[in-house]
Amino acid sequence: MKLADNQIINQKLHELFEKYSIDKDEKKLQSQNYMDAVKDLIALCGDDPNRQGLEETPFRVLKAHLEYTEGYREDPREHLRKFFDVDHNELVVVKDIEFYSLCEHHFAPFFGVAHVGYIPNGKITGLSKIGRMVDGYAKRFQVQERLTNQIASAMDEVLTPLGVMVVVEGKHMCMCGRGIKKKDSTTTTTASKGLFTDNPELRKEFLSLLDR
Ligand SMILES: [Zn+2]
Incomplete structure (x- = not known):
């Protein structure tokens, strides 16, 4: 061609x-x-x-x-609207949701895993739905901080849980491949809403479940 x-x-x-x-x-x-x-x-x-x-x-x-950048052509929150009513108000944790994104400063890939913890308030969603929602925000020109916040906000808006906390661990090729060349460095970002914002015990419980 x-x-x-x-x-x-x-x-x-x-x-x-x-x-x-x-x-x-x-x-x-x-x-x-x-x-x-x-x-x-x-x-x-x-x-x-x-x-x-x-x-x-x-x-x-x-x-x-x-x-x-397929994520621009959808509203990722839509995936979460397929929820179920449940009588469960203990911590639900979805770990190691893989994502692949593009840093908006260099158009270099950054990728890693997101972990989502939430305390339902009558509504839960399928695990794969959370993964699709994360994907919808990751497939844009992004910074990891915004990605983390968008995941937490989507959970908060659609499922209105008692609390939600998100941890994202990303490896940035713009840091690995050029300039400072820190090939093993990982960036960790967090976002929280509701009960997680002011309950250290709850944050600790969530973070302890992420320990490997
Ligand atoms: Zn970058």
């Missing part, structure tokens, strides 16, 4: 934006500009954007970034 071959590109873009209900033409125009910019970036970095291995890269990068 040659980038100059507009018919092929047009067809590919058409397929890519088929599921978009609005702004298809604008998305296609932005895509063309973006792919040109990726070509420029390749040249700027010192390689030949027209050599065989790199020829299709601008399109692949475009497609990959649309996948990494």
Whole structure:
């Protein structure tokens, strides 16, 4: 495929934006500009954007970034709306929810696990639903602090639990691969609502369940 071959590109873009209900033409125009910019970036970095291995890269990068940011095209809270009524008001903990995100400062991947603890107030949701909600927020241009808060807020808004606490552990490629090169450093962020904000015992109980 040659980038100059507009018919092929047009067809590919058409397929890519088929599921978009609005702004298809604008998305296609932005895509063309973006792919040109990726070509420029390749040249700027010192390689030949027209050599065989790199020829299709601008399109692949475009497609990959649309996948990494799929979360913008959904409301992650919707996943939680499939809840069940229960008579359970003890701590529920969902551990090790894997996520994969993109740091908004460098467009570098950051990834790791999220742990969610909550005390239901009559409503619980399926474990996989929490995972999908986390995914919906992770697949955006993010900072880990905001991701952590958004997960806690979604739980709080939809399930109105007595309390919720979220711990996110992430490895940031922008820290690992460049500059300070701390390849094993992990960033931990927390967010809490309701009972967890002012009950040290409860926080301790949750955190102790995360110990491995
Ligand atoms: Zn970064």
